[in-house]
Amino acid sequence: MSKRHITTTVNQESTEFLCESQQTLLNVLRDELGLIGTKEGCGSGDCGACTVLLNNKPVCSCLVLAVEAEGQQIETIEGVASGDELHPIQQKILEHAALQCGICTPGIIIAAKALIEENPNPTEQEIRYWLAGNLCRCTGYDKIIRAVMDAAKVMREDAA
Amino acid sequence: MKTTFSSVGTSPIRPDGIDKVTGRAEFGADRYLPGMLVGKVLRSPHAHARILSIDTSAALAINGVKAIVTGDDFADIPEGTVIPGEMELDVCDLAKNIIARDKALYHGHPLAAVAAISEAIAEQALNAISVEYEILQPVLNLEQAVAPNAPLLNEQLFTVGLPDKPTKPSNVASIKQLAFGDVEAAFSQAHTVIEDIFTTPTVHQGYIEPQAVTASCNRDGKASVWCCTQGPFAVRALSALVLDWPLGKIKVTPSEIGGGFGGKTTVYLEPIAIKLSQLANRPVRMVLTRDEVFRATGPTSATQIQLKLAADANGTLLAGQAILKYESGAFKGSPVMPGMMCIFAPYQIAAFDITGHDILVNKPKAASYRAPGAPAAAFAMESMMDRLAIELAIDPIELRLKNAACEGSRAPYGIKFPPIGLVETLQAAKQHPHYSAPLEPNQGRGIASGFWFNIGFQSTATVNINEDGTVSVVTGSPDIGGSRASMALMAAEELGVDYETIEPLVGDTESAGYSDITGGSRTTFATGMAVIKACQEVIEQLCNRATKLWQIDRDHVYFSEGSVCTKADINGDKQSLSIPAFAQLAAKTGGPISGRCSINAQGAGAGFATHICDVEVDPETGKLDVIRYTAIQDAGKAVHPAYVEGQLQGGAVQGIGWALNEAYCFDDQGRMENPSFLDYRIPVALDLPMIDTVIVEVPNPSHPYGVRGVGETPIVPPLAAVANAVRAATDIRFRDLPLSPPRVLAAINQKEAF
Secondary structure, three states, X not given: OOOEEEEEEEOOEEEEEEEOOOOEXXXXXXXXXOOOOOOOOOOOOOOOOOEEEEOOEEEEHHHOEHHHHXXXXXXXXXXXXXXXXXXXXXXXXXXXXXXXXXXXXXXXXXXXXXXXXXXXOOOHHHHHHHHHHOOOXXXXXXXXXXXXXXXXXXXXXXXX | OOOOOOOOOOOOOOOOHHHHHHOOOOOHHHOOOOOOEEEEEEEOOOOOEEEEEEEOHHHHOOOOEEEEEEHHHOOOOOOOOEEOOOOOEEHHHHHHHHOOOOEEOOOXXXXXXXXXXXXXXXXXXXXHOEEEEEEOOXXXXXXXXXXXXXXXXXXXXXXXXXXXXXXXXXXXXXXEEEEEOOHHHHHHHOOEEEEEEEEEOXXXXXXXXXXXXXXXXXXXXXXXXXXXOXXXXXXXHHHHHHHOOOHHHEXXXXXXXXXXXXXXXXXXXXXXXHHHHXXXXXXXXXXXXXXXXXXXOOEEOOEEEEEXXXXXOOOOEEEEEEEEEEEEEOOOOOOHHHXXXXXXXXXXXXXXXXXXXXXXXXXXXXOOOOOOOHHHHHHHHHHHHHHHHHHOOOOHHHHHHHHEOOOOOEOOOOOEOOOOOHHHHHHHHHHOHHHHOOOOOOEEEEEEEEEEOOOOEEEEEEEEEOOOOOEEEEEOOOOOOOHHHHHHHHHHHHHOOOHHHEEEEEOOOOOOOOOOOOOOOOHHHHHXXXXXXXXXXXXXXXXXXXXXXXXXXXXXXXXXXXXXXXXXXXXXXXXXXXXXXXXHHXXXXXXXXXXXXXXXXXXXOOEEEEEEEEEEEOOOOOOEEEEEEEXXXXXXXXXXXXXXXXXXXXXXXXXXXXXXXXXXXXXXXXXXXXXXXXXXXXXOHHHOOOEEEEEEOOOOOOOOOOOOOOOOHHHOOHHHHHHHHHHHHHOOOOOEOOOOHHHHHHHHHHOOOO
């Protein structure tokens, strides 16, 4: 079967790629577009390591077909920082030592960014529910939750 | 020993941090090479079967298939080929685990592998390989393994450690014993004797990054291997053994590693990828699926521990008897020995008798998992300490304090403890507000302590002063949880320079000197010690250069805060040269400035912890919620306290998962039924409270800064801490993990579990 031609926007850049109908968005991001920051931990939507934003909503890119990206807005971890300036979530993850191995970190950052955009002042419990689909085996989540709360606070102050 | 610090003990941002939060860090699956092929493994659908034939001809004929290997393509290693040493290695078993020869021994055992131009073609090729089996009855638990007419996994395996050499083969690989004193006399005279049996299921390390490798063989027969591993030198050595290649033909570059917890200390894919690349003459990338990770990479043993304790009326332990039976999986080598050595290690017990059985079953071969063998042993022992405290009406912390191992007391495995911190962690627990906080109905509080040896072993570090005065620190220890930050902190401390001027690097097997695996909680201790000593060599070189430059005696200069200085009384004036100044003078003073240290570090210093856990039980569903948790541990000296806290929190949560949810489920044919994160449920964020930590510092006299390893001990106490809390909440003693809602609910409904 011939490949499909897809036109989409990735990290605010207009992007075209060819894909097979059964290819996942994760597969295309990594193998075709070289965006290796999006990780595969399970391929079945259980771990959240491949989380990207599809029209500002967090999705497991292993569960999205690449052809579904046609005409949509995709944001990956590579698009979160502005040039040299880290996003407050990235900065707070670092300051709180909220990563150990770092494989879940891109997915956590993407998911947390979507949370704070939707709810600028999340409680600990709200963060725990929102991030329940992003597995981390190293940290026990404590420092991740604190980092997200702290980042939300900084973003509220910046917005004020 | 150094006791005042300027860099060590602070928690700066890790040197590799920005790459990790921006998606630039390259992990195992992230190395793409031109012309790269996709490698996939064909796995046994049977837990126990004789392989009669494998026909790959149809698969090879598929357009786009570039190479296929089976066990026949690898060196034929005779049964019983063992490399002795601190970590004894059976090369024959290793080779057969990587790719089966005559028998498939677990559901998922590799039989063949293909390299093809796409994943779809690789999958098509796997389906086209035809295998003839003689299906055998699987052995799926300890009971089945030792039954009189049990099917044998290995007809050439005879139990080691029996008084008389056995005449018949067995699934019991070894029976070992540690004993001291007169146990029977103590049991017959003691005020209180308690006995029980505890079990734990097969569980997995659960690293989020599946094993991945990219291998590329060039036409000279040299292989470059990129992979996520805890030990690049181990990958090189083990791959060379399995392939029967000279060591020098393989170069291993460790990628960033997405978790390991012991599970990435051995090899599964690397020799296969190398062989496929050699045959196809193209690079080959292989990445395991999550299903393959569960079915075919090392879980840790299911265990059964029978434990008997004797105590006097005051709670002093008089004797302990333990029989530990650990499943090793398809090949011998469960962590039963460390379990035996750990079970009584936190306490002074006058007499003990510990027996350990290493037993084969048709499950994946057990691999190391954080403090291998210790969590199950501590689950049994700490549950029994809890019971003893209740029976004697003694506070559980007081009972532990009364019996606690301390400096000078003797561990069951023979050594006399140097300064250790168990008593300090117990005292910190007693004083912690958590211990006296009120509880609501259906809530309970549990206490448990834990022990792990920690190891030293071999490390190399090179410290190079760069032309601009910055400092490169090269080691061969993969950074699995922030070790580059601790290497940089120790180098900054020793050289008296800013942390930011240090560039720590994890080298490959040809650019870094030999280092053993990142495991055994050894990296900050042993590789850190090598870094400190390499810095000391740099300092000595700088002092010697200064004496020549200034034409004064060596004992008239000293090194302080990053500079070589003259002592003030030399001719009344004082000179100094900083490291950046030396960097500029390097050519004129003898060439590049570089220090190196290779050590076999001794005196790792045991790690002790005490955890406090509160749970709330829903009596209608049996669901447990951990509502408060405090992990207290002796770190000797915390080099980067935030990452030490992270180890305590992460280890505690892995242990909580083990206690509450995690278990392999097999059907009656030995097929794993839950090989996904949906069905094998590791803790998620909403399952947990914040994990409070207290770092106790009892310096380790064998390290220049007093450091002890901290990575493994935190997973030892939680199993019992949770179970003891559930006992307090329900008045039911649970002896079998996991404490899943159906099990808890059934016990609540019956109230007869003990």
